[in-house]
Amino acid sequence: MIELRACGVYHSNLLYVYFSRRGRSGKLTRSRGTVNEESNMLRICEKLREVDEKSRRFGLVRTEPDYLRALLGAMADMDRCVEVEVLKSLGDVNLEKGRHNKDPEKFDWAMVLYRTALLRCQDPEVGESVENRYLYAEKLRLGEVPTASISYEPLAKDREMPSIAQAAEKLLPLDQLLADGCTSRDLVLAEYTKFVVEGIVNGDNVLEVEAIKSLGDVYLKRGTESRDTMYLTKATALYNTALVRCNGSQGKAALVHRLLYTAKIRQETENIRKRVVNKKTQLQQLDINKKTSVNNDVITGLQFMYMLPSALFARQRAKATSPDYRSYEEHLATGDLALTAGKLDIAERQFASALKLIHDRNKPDRSKEAECLCRLDNSRG
Structure with missing residues (x-):
């Protein structure tokens, strides 16, 4: 039986997974990656190192909030590779929940997250690892050796067509919490990210897009209040991510409007920063001129100290008798x-x-x- 940890669950072991992967037969095979692929894998390991170390100490289930924050960071940085790795880990979390609680629905969640990661993956070897996870989850879900293909639909239920009104109703409590000036914005961000995952596993594209848009709104508000362009950059990235995944023209129009407004705020912030820098430069120049003037007065005073009395008297007399x-x-x-x-x-x-x-x-x-x-x-x- 293929064990979950043998599939390379922890990203700190991604280098091992990269060079030695277990195929369906369980045999150890050496991968042939380019230097760029190795560098990219190292970058992913570094980004997810802390959360993976925490998952080793406390278990996957207890570190689910940390992986949600990692997913938010990947979307805010538009880092597709890290996003795929985090989706894999969130699939692992639900797989662990399904095994411990004997809950078939958690296996379904894991399979959808694996499938989403596979669709967004651009590395064939990482895709092979995701496919192995999917097949293992499918095996646990069905309780037998899987015979279905990778297109197996684990959550094939009769659902209503998702709408913006339904998504807005789900997100309304968080929107009100944010509008009331909630001090724990990190908590709000985590809850919005949960709705992103919920939209993915339920196939609710509208909820996923609206939740990503709300995440962008949080960063936009932070950037507007603090005039920190880092938050504006994250807001722009999240709006772009939502725009790519949006299927409705009405939602796209709202996202384009937000992108334009964010660009306007960024320009105003840059103008304010330039004015502040120019003001500081002027004050520094005035300070330099003042010090120069004082130095000149000191030099003049020293000249008077070492001047002969007769020359000093003649100079003062000439100055005093100059006609007005x-x-x-x-x-x-x-x-x-x-x-x-x-x-x-x-x-x-x-x-x-x-x-x-x-x-x-x-x-x-x-x-x-x-x-x-x-x-x-x-x-x-």
């Missing part, structure tokens, strides 16, 4: 007004003040002095 041409013009204008009004004494004082401002023995300004003297003469009549 603005005040000079004001005195002239005030004197002209006083002269026009006939107030000769005021006009004389203003012209005399203007002459004092520009009078410099070392650098006389002959034209302005002559102008002042001429106006003084006019004020004296």
Whole structure:
């Protein structure tokens, strides 16, 4: 009898499964994989390492929530290879439940999850492993050596055609919980992911798509509130995944609208980030300019410290005696007004003040002095 663990249940043993797989005869055969396939298998092992270690310690059934989170992460990253591996593991979980509880429905769930993984698998060797799982689950389900083909329908029941209204009714409690500002959003994400799996095993495409869309809504809300583009990227990936799996035109229109809105939020977030970066750059430049100005003042102060007293006195005197041409013009204008009004004494004082401002023995300004003297003469009549 092919044992479940011999089929390579744990992904930390995926390298062993990759190079040595058991076929239907149970013989050990060496696979011939390319370097890229080996690298991809290593990447999958690394991504699922923690949850697989936990499953070895506590069992597959107790780590089902961790595999649901791994499924969500694979869909959010649009990582088809990891998604296939997680679907295999969720099939293993239900297979274990069926064996322990003698529940045929769990075998049905396992077979549907294996079949879904097989349909989404692009690696023929991984597909062979999934097919072995499917046949083993089928054997347990029927209680005899399977004679049916891989297209065996384990859940062939009379069902109503799924509708968006029915899916919305199932998801309504979670939607309300999210709208009310539930603090445990990870719990909400896990519950939505359960509905994704339920939609897969029941063949309810509408429920699967609506649940994936709701997962995208959670990440969109997170990204809008936190302005973190990582959440917006996950929302975009989930909307794209739902769009690919959607069969109805109405659902596709809603998903396209969400994709456009997410792109708008991302652009606004990028613009805000650019403005913040520019503001920081300007503040840093102002700080640099301020430090440069202080350094220049220090250098000037040091120059004064080591300057000879005579040179320092001459510099200060030159600075103090430099003419103030603005005040000079004001005195002239005030004197002209006083002269026009006939107030000769005021006009004389203003012209005399203007002459004092520009009078410099070392650098006389002959034209302005002559102008002042001429106006003084006019004020004296």
